[in-house]
Amino acid sequence: MNKKIAVLSGDGIGPEVTHQAVQVLESVADRFGHQFIFEEALIGACAIDQTGDPFPQDTEQVCRNADAILFGAIGHPKYDNDPSAKVRPEQGLLAMRKKLGLYANVRPVTSYEALEDKSPLKNEIVHGTDFVVFRELTGGIYFGEPRGRTENGATAFDTCVYSRHEIERIAHQAFQAAQKRGKHLTLVDKANVLATSRLWREVVKSMAAGYPDVELDFMFVDNAAMKIILNPGFFDVILTENMFGDIITDEASVLAGSLGMLPSASTGDSYALYEPIHGSYPEAAGKNIANPVGAILSAAMLLEYSFDMLEESAAIREAVAASITEGIVTSDIDASSTYGTTEVGAHIISLLKSSVSLKS
């Protein structure tokens, strides 16, 4: 198959981990007889430096022309530490999500048996963790208007807005995912306080009759933050709004071993983008210590979701799991490890090659 992939590496560790994901995709193409054409484009702080715009028109066009988009991470301390900055890297990411209509962010959370002993949590808690978070990505407090400061600057305000339509379209996806998995959907919200959460509850409840085989329950986000760590086995599919989903998935990454482990798919009606859930981890940039697994597993999601290449994506997941079992991991997973980003990526590729040649 011939496919065009837009590659937006971004800032900090973004280029390092994305490079490993691209190498993995090249290796898949080689072994399975596909042709992937990669087109790079700027986003985030590096785009501001070169064009003044965190999501330039050229980048948008590259995304629209591609069959799928692979994204790294954006963000730079010079903006994080300057609250008065008018243009920020994060605006590029948010503009991209909004303009491309990427409303459903799917974040799978799985634990690895080989990492249970290294977890700060007890083995029996981490063991068998396997749930997926459907995070709404283009609404809520991230985008609501009005937002800003009063004239004298003494007060700031953001607005959380959700419409029935925005809730329904992602809720259908979460119900359908639950039907294919453990048939259990949990809506995480703050309906005891927020009007938007009460609308989420009303809409999702009204849809439940269409999915009679799915058990639906509701949990307040503060309780969910605790239960995810205490009893992750309770969860199968979590559906939640934009900001709650952002926060609980960083927390959930502890179950997988590190924030560097979790991949995601950001999908809409016309485009799909794949991104590790972590940020640009500026302290690690250029040091060859970032965990590339979240980016590599995002490439596996890309093959599965956008290209329907199930065998290819499974091969990547198996190679990642085997590499972890062999202890070839970065230092965020095992502090005594001497393997860096490139060594872990190269090892996953070597496992991928040998597993494919064994099968053929």
Ligand SMILES: NC(=O)c1ccc[n+]([C@@H]2O[C@H](COP(=O)([O-])OP(=O)(O)OC[C@H]3O[C@@H](n4cnc5c(N)ncnc54)[C@H](O)[C@@H]3O)[C@@H](O)[C@H]2O)c1
């Ligand atoms: N999607 C994105 O592009 C995205 C996501 C989150 C944060 N950010 C941006 O990234 C910058 C840094 O933010 P932050 O420090 O809060 O979040 P971060 O995700 O970059 O890093 C937080 C911590 O997670 C760990 N970590 C993250 N990725 C890792 C990896 N691949 N391997 C090993 N450990 C990893 C590190 O301990 C790090 O200190 C900010 O500018 C922020 O706005 C961007």
Ligand SMILES: CC(C)[C@H](C(=O)O)[C@@H](O)C(=O)O
């Ligand atoms: C950088 C930031 C805007 C972004 C978000 O909050 O969505 C990030 O944390 C993420 O998880 O992708």
Ligand SMILES: [Mg+2]
């Ligand atoms: Mg986040």
